[in-house]
Amino acid sequence: MPKIGGTGNAGGGKGSAVGGSAILGRLIGDRDDQGGDPKWATLERKEARLRADQLSDLADLRRHVNARRHDRSEIITDNTLIRVAVDLLLRGHAHRLRGDTEEDLRNSVLPKRRGAQVQEETGQEAAERE
Structure with a gap:
Protein backbone atom coordinates (compact mmCIF):
# COMPACT_ATOMS: atom_id res chain seq x y z
CA MET A 1 0.00 0.00 0.00
CA LYS A 46 -9.14 9.61 8.12
CA GLU A 47 -11.46 12.48 7.35
CA ALA A 48 -13.43 14.00 10.19
CA ARG A 49 -15.90 16.85 10.14
CA LEU A 50 -15.51 19.35 12.98
CA ARG A 51 -17.68 22.25 14.09
CA ALA A 52 -16.43 25.80 13.56
CA ASP A 53 -15.96 26.31 17.31
CA GLN A 54 -13.90 23.10 17.51
CA LEU A 55 -11.66 24.23 14.67
CA SER A 56 -11.12 27.63 16.26
CA ASP A 57 -10.47 26.23 19.74
CA LEU A 58 -8.15 23.56 18.31
CA ALA A 59 -6.09 26.20 16.48
CA ASP A 60 -5.91 28.30 19.66
CA LEU A 61 -4.79 25.26 21.66
CA ARG A 62 -2.14 24.37 19.05
CA ARG A 63 -0.72 27.90 19.20
CA HIS A 64 -0.72 27.79 23.01
CA VAL A 65 1.02 24.39 23.10
CA ASN A 66 3.60 25.51 20.53
CA ALA A 67 4.33 28.71 22.47
CA ARG A 68 5.18 26.70 25.63
CA ARG A 69 7.45 24.15 23.93
CA HIS A 70 11.17 23.78 24.54
CA ASP A 71 11.97 20.91 22.14
CA ARG A 72 10.86 21.84 18.63
CA SER A 73 12.21 18.74 16.90
CA GLU A 74 8.66 17.59 16.00
CA ILE A 75 5.91 19.68 14.46
CA ILE A 76 2.77 19.99 16.58
CA THR A 77 -0.25 20.48 14.31
CA ASP A 78 -4.01 20.40 14.76
CA ASN A 79 -3.84 16.78 13.57
CA THR A 80 -1.29 16.01 16.30
CA LEU A 81 -3.73 17.24 18.93
CA ILE A 82 -6.60 15.29 17.34
CA ARG A 83 -4.51 12.09 17.51
CA VAL A 84 -3.76 12.80 21.20
CA ALA A 85 -7.49 13.31 21.83
CA VAL A 86 -8.32 10.02 20.10
CA ASP A 87 -5.69 8.21 22.21
CA LEU A 88 -7.16 9.80 25.34
CA LEU A 89 -10.65 8.63 24.43
CA LEU A 90 -9.58 5.11 23.44
CA ARG A 91 -7.20 4.48 26.33
CA GLY A 92 -8.55 6.62 29.13
CA HIS A 93 -12.30 6.93 28.72
CA ALA A 94 -13.60 4.17 26.42
CA HIS A 95 -15.06 2.28 29.38
CA ARG A 96 -17.16 5.33 30.34
CA LEU A 97 -18.54 5.99 26.86
CA ARG A 98 -22.34 5.64 27.00
CA GLY A 99 -25.23 7.16 25.12
CA ASP A 100 -27.33 7.24 21.98
CA THR A 101 -26.39 10.69 20.65
CA GLU A 102 -23.21 12.72 20.23
CA GLU A 103 -24.25 14.87 23.18
CA ASP A 104 -24.88 11.79 25.35
CA LEU A 105 -21.49 10.32 24.42
CA ARG A 106 -19.68 13.60 25.09
CA ASN A 107 -21.42 14.06 28.44
CA SER A 108 -20.53 10.52 29.49
CA VAL A 109 -16.79 11.16 29.25
CA LEU A 110 -16.40 14.87 30.00
CA PRO A 111 -15.97 15.85 33.64
CA LYS A 112 -19.10 17.37 35.08
CA ARG A 113 -19.01 20.94 36.29
CA ARG A 114 -19.14 21.18 40.09
CA GLY A 115 -22.44 23.12 40.13
CA ALA A 116 -24.15 20.63 37.81
CA GLN A 117 -22.77 17.74 39.85
CA VAL A 118 -24.10 19.16 43.13
CA GLN A 119 -27.48 19.84 41.53
CA GLU A 120 -27.60 16.28 40.11
CA GLU A 121 -26.65 14.78 43.48
CA THR A 122 -29.31 16.87 45.23
CA GLY A 123 -31.88 15.69 42.69
CA GLN A 124 -30.86 12.06 43.23
CA GLU A 125 -31.14 12.43 47.00
CA ALA A 126 -34.60 13.91 46.62
CA ALA A 127 -35.65 11.06 44.32
CA GLU A 128 -34.33 8.50 46.82
CA ARG A 129 -36.37 10.06 49.66
CA GLU A 130 -39.60 9.76 47.66
Whole structure:
Protein backbone atom coordinates (compact mmCIF):
# COMPACT_ATOMS: atom_id res chain seq x y z
CA MET A 1 0.00 0.00 0.00
CA PRO A 2 1.49 3.38 -0.94
CA LYS A 3 2.07 5.83 1.84
CA ILE A 4 -0.10 8.87 2.22
CA GLY A 5 1.27 11.76 0.23
CA GLY A 6 3.27 9.56 -2.09
CA THR A 7 2.88 9.51 -5.84
CA GLY A 8 2.03 5.83 -5.81
CA ASN A 9 5.26 4.72 -7.45
CA ALA A 10 6.71 1.45 -6.22
CA GLY A 11 10.02 3.08 -5.32
CA GLY A 12 8.55 5.23 -2.55
CA GLY A 13 11.77 7.22 -2.44
CA LYS A 14 12.28 10.31 -0.39
CA GLY A 15 11.28 12.56 -3.26
CA SER A 16 7.98 10.82 -3.90
CA ALA A 17 5.82 12.99 -1.64
CA VAL A 18 3.40 15.40 -3.22
CA GLY A 19 4.08 19.10 -2.87
CA GLY A 20 7.57 18.77 -1.42
CA SER A 21 6.29 17.92 2.07
CA ALA A 22 8.98 15.28 2.53
CA ILE A 23 11.65 17.90 1.85
CA LEU A 24 10.03 20.29 4.33
CA GLY A 25 9.83 17.47 6.88
CA ARG A 26 13.56 16.77 6.47
CA LEU A 27 14.40 20.44 6.88
CA ILE A 28 12.41 20.88 10.09
CA GLY A 29 13.10 17.49 11.61
CA ASP A 30 9.59 16.02 11.32
CA ARG A 31 10.81 12.43 11.36
CA ASP A 32 9.41 9.10 12.42
CA ASP A 33 11.62 7.13 14.81
CA GLN A 34 11.31 4.10 12.49
CA GLY A 35 13.22 5.45 9.52
CA GLY A 36 13.67 8.23 7.02
CA ASP A 37 10.02 8.91 6.17
CA PRO A 38 8.36 12.02 7.59
CA LYS A 39 6.01 11.15 10.44
CA TRP A 40 2.87 12.20 8.57
CA ALA A 41 3.71 9.77 5.77
CA THR A 42 3.54 6.82 8.18
CA LEU A 43 -0.03 7.64 9.27
CA GLU A 44 -3.36 6.61 7.75
CA ARG A 45 -5.74 9.23 6.42
CA LYS A 46 -9.14 9.61 8.12
CA GLU A 47 -11.46 12.48 7.35
CA ALA A 48 -13.43 14.00 10.19
CA ARG A 49 -15.90 16.85 10.14
CA LEU A 50 -15.51 19.35 12.98
CA ARG A 51 -17.68 22.25 14.09
CA ALA A 52 -16.43 25.80 13.56
CA ASP A 53 -15.96 26.31 17.31
CA GLN A 54 -13.90 23.10 17.51
CA LEU A 55 -11.66 24.23 14.67
CA SER A 56 -11.12 27.63 16.26
CA ASP A 57 -10.47 26.23 19.74
CA LEU A 58 -8.15 23.56 18.31
CA ALA A 59 -6.09 26.20 16.48
CA ASP A 60 -5.91 28.30 19.66
CA LEU A 61 -4.79 25.26 21.66
CA ARG A 62 -2.14 24.37 19.05
CA ARG A 63 -0.72 27.90 19.20
CA HIS A 64 -0.72 27.79 23.01
CA VAL A 65 1.02 24.39 23.10
CA ASN A 66 3.60 25.51 20.53
CA ALA A 67 4.33 28.71 22.47
CA ARG A 68 5.18 26.70 25.63
CA ARG A 69 7.45 24.15 23.93
CA HIS A 70 11.17 23.78 24.54
CA ASP A 71 11.97 20.91 22.14
CA ARG A 72 10.86 21.84 18.63
CA SER A 73 12.21 18.74 16.90
CA GLU A 74 8.66 17.59 16.00
CA ILE A 75 5.91 19.68 14.46
CA ILE A 76 2.77 19.99 16.58
CA THR A 77 -0.25 20.48 14.31
CA ASP A 78 -4.01 20.40 14.76
CA ASN A 79 -3.84 16.78 13.57
CA THR A 80 -1.29 16.01 16.30
CA LEU A 81 -3.73 17.24 18.93
CA ILE A 82 -6.60 15.29 17.34
CA ARG A 83 -4.51 12.09 17.51
CA VAL A 84 -3.76 12.80 21.20
CA ALA A 85 -7.49 13.31 21.83
CA VAL A 86 -8.32 10.02 20.10
CA ASP A 87 -5.69 8.21 22.21
CA LEU A 88 -7.16 9.80 25.34
CA LEU A 89 -10.65 8.63 24.43
CA LEU A 90 -9.58 5.11 23.44
CA ARG A 91 -7.20 4.48 26.33
CA GLY A 92 -8.55 6.62 29.13
CA HIS A 93 -12.30 6.93 28.72
CA ALA A 94 -13.60 4.17 26.42
CA HIS A 95 -15.06 2.28 29.38
CA ARG A 96 -17.16 5.33 30.34
CA LEU A 97 -18.54 5.99 26.86
CA ARG A 98 -22.34 5.64 27.00
CA GLY A 99 -25.23 7.16 25.12
CA ASP A 100 -27.33 7.24 21.98
CA THR A 101 -26.39 10.69 20.65
CA GLU A 102 -23.21 12.72 20.23
CA GLU A 103 -24.25 14.87 23.18
CA ASP A 104 -24.88 11.79 25.35
CA LEU A 105 -21.49 10.32 24.42
CA ARG A 106 -19.68 13.60 25.09
CA ASN A 107 -21.42 14.06 28.44
CA SER A 108 -20.53 10.52 29.49
CA VAL A 109 -16.79 11.16 29.25
CA LEU A 110 -16.40 14.87 30.00
CA PRO A 111 -15.97 15.85 33.64
CA LYS A 112 -19.10 17.37 35.08
CA ARG A 113 -19.01 20.94 36.29
CA ARG A 114 -19.14 21.18 40.09
CA GLY A 115 -22.44 23.12 40.13
CA ALA A 116 -24.15 20.63 37.81
CA GLN A 117 -22.77 17.74 39.85
CA VAL A 118 -24.10 19.16 43.13
CA GLN A 119 -27.48 19.84 41.53
CA GLU A 120 -27.60 16.28 40.11
CA GLU A 121 -26.65 14.78 43.48
CA THR A 122 -29.31 16.87 45.23
CA GLY A 123 -31.88 15.69 42.69
CA GLN A 124 -30.86 12.06 43.23
CA GLU A 125 -31.14 12.43 47.00
CA ALA A 126 -34.60 13.91 46.62
CA ALA A 127 -35.65 11.06 44.32
CA GLU A 128 -34.33 8.50 46.82
CA ARG A 129 -36.37 10.06 49.66
CA GLU A 130 -39.60 9.76 47.66
